[in-house]
């Protein structure tokens with residue numbers, strides 16, 4: 001069938017308002033290009049907890065598994081900061097990733113020409129920057145056991161988490177990274193702490209093995225995670241594709257995103273394994289968080305969420321042409337000087353979340 | 365007695381050449397101020413492996429435990445990159461930290477006025493920057509067990525590491541951070557991933573408890589590690605003292621160090637618990653690594669190692685006046701435009717490692 005089921009999980013904070021603009025754009029594609037989108041809304045995060053006592057109901061989880069793609073806004077906020085660990089808003093997102101088996105998180109860190117000056121880095125260091133971080137997303141310390149807090153005989157408490165990676169977990173995410181490197185500058189940097197952690201030793205060995213056998217054509221290097229954090233700040237353009245584990249990927253991709261100075265513009269894709277027909281389970285979400293301080297005020301930048309939808313068009317629905325159209329619209333609107341507060345600059349026009357949506361529709 | 369036993373572990377790469385300058389300066393203090401320094405040299409890292417088959421012999425470990433302070437240069441290099449995990453150069457350093465019980469690693473990230481322009485960040489974002497990162501150094505995933513690589517029944521391999529923190533481990537390093545905050549701007553930010561890791565939940569709870577009881581006067585905040593990586597790049601001056609665990613501290617302190625643009629200038633101190641007489645075991649080392657690419661060429665900047673020696677004077681020998689003298693000498697020399705390659709700027713004079721030592725001695 002031609003129908004494309006999209007589950008929309010707007011979430012908390014600015015999630016709903018940026019998602020409203022995404023829906024307008026998806027509607028436009030559906031009317032003009034007969035794309036056959038079928039969207040459905042559900043709750044995730046704090047709002048799901050408020051209604052159901054859990055950040056993700058089993059029913060929503062089932063819908064996510066049945067959908068062709070999931071679009072997520074953002075989760076969390078101070079309102080839920082003191083909740084028990086197991087019902088924190090973030091746990092809903094983590095369950096989605098794990099149960100959908102979305103092991104490869106693609107995080108482009110891209111500097112938009114019109115926004116290069118907004119970086120906290122000197123402009124020449126970031127102009128033209130285009131890094132792709134591939135973060136392992138269903139393993140490592142995020143999901144390893146044993147885990148928890150226990151009370152010792154002497155009355156002390158002890159917190160435990162377990163970092164664990166198997167050969168196949170490392171290989172499958174490394175393959176995604178190698179393939180992406182081939183489509184880009186053919187350069188892959190693998191990041192771990194093999195000088196401190198045995199799980200990092202295994203990581204390095206397995207990535208190197210793939211480099212020595214299936215991907216001899218890709219220029220492979222290895223870097224310790226602390227050095228990578230330094231090098232991202234010192235000379236970010238040295239990187240093309242970076243592959244790393246769940247926890248290092250969390251810090252390094254956020255660091256790289258911030259380098260671009262356009263956090264409100266950065267999308268992400270989380271992909272599962274390809275089935276027999278080549279289809280992957282997938283979830284798309286902006287890199288920015290729920291920004292509770294500006295939620296509900298029409299100040300949020302919907303472009304990161306719109307560009308996440310564009311990644312969905314490209315990776316889940318093979319609609320490269322439509323994705324290009326949407327990417328171009330976003331670039332043009334920003335180049336014309338339409339700006340939400342986060343990317344505002346002298347001489348530009350301040351627009352609201354919905355006005356930004358208007359401008360995108362005008363471009364399309 | 366007045367004698368002060370200093371064990372010098374110059375290590376690999378540029379370690380020996382920067383340490384040579386430190387010894388000249390320590391000699392000056394000894395002659396001029398009768399400080400009673402007794403220095404002894406031993407091997408650590410790759411050079412120790414080459415000679416003894418281990419990156420740290422038991423004998424050197426005993427000397428470190430018997431010393432009043434240990435000064436370390438740097439360890440590691442490509443020559444030893446393919447060694448087995450247990451004999452990697454870094455394992456020598458890690459054993460020193462663990463066996464000396466140096467749980468509090470103090471890493472100042474300081475922008476020197478004369479070098480503010482050298483940061484990759486825009487000058488106004490870093491001018492005057494002065495952050496102190498307190499990194500837990502003897503716990504967490506660096507030392508937790510079980511750990512290792514095992515082969516599973518299905519032939520796959522699995523790498524395991526364990527992140528573990530007890531109440532008292534968290535409290536003792538947090539206390540060091542709270543005390544430092546009191547001597548500075550009275551602001552402490554504690555960093556973990558309490559939304560993902562139970563060990564982070566415990567970390568946050570224990571730090572908060574201390575904040576609510578013994579350190580009510582200190583302004584305490586909590587931040588997730590990924591957000592901290594972002595905020596360091598976005599607006600580093602928002603931070604005063606940061607306290608975090610071993611692994612996050614590794615990445616975040618390197619990131620913060622790189623922000624300053626003067627990596628070759630940054631010292632660190634690693635402190636143990638105070639004994640009955642108030643004395644702490646301590647190791648001092650520059651933040652930079654062994655820089656094998658420039659080793660042996662007289663290009664290395666000895667100031668980070670010299671400033672580490674200054675931290676030793678201050679923290680281990682209560683010689684605040686002498687430490688101030690040395691800090692001031694380093695600042696003056698740089699302000700006068702004497703520069704090694706790493707901090708070279710237009711209009712300044714390029715000096716070698718030993719010339720930089722000459723200039724420091726002239727200032728003293």
Ligand SMILES: CC(C)[C@H](C(=O)O)[C@@H](O)C(=O)O
Nearest residue numbers: 090091093094250559560590
């Ligand atoms: C919200 C949180 C659980 C999540 C993570 O740590 O993975 C977020 O920081 C991210 O990077 O998507």
Ligand SMILES: CC(C)[C@H](C(=O)O)[C@@H](O)C(=O)O
Nearest residue numbers: 195196226454455457458614
């Ligand atoms: C050399 C290495 C073991 C060490 C660490 O990871 O702690 C280094 O990066 C540091 O920060 O001092």
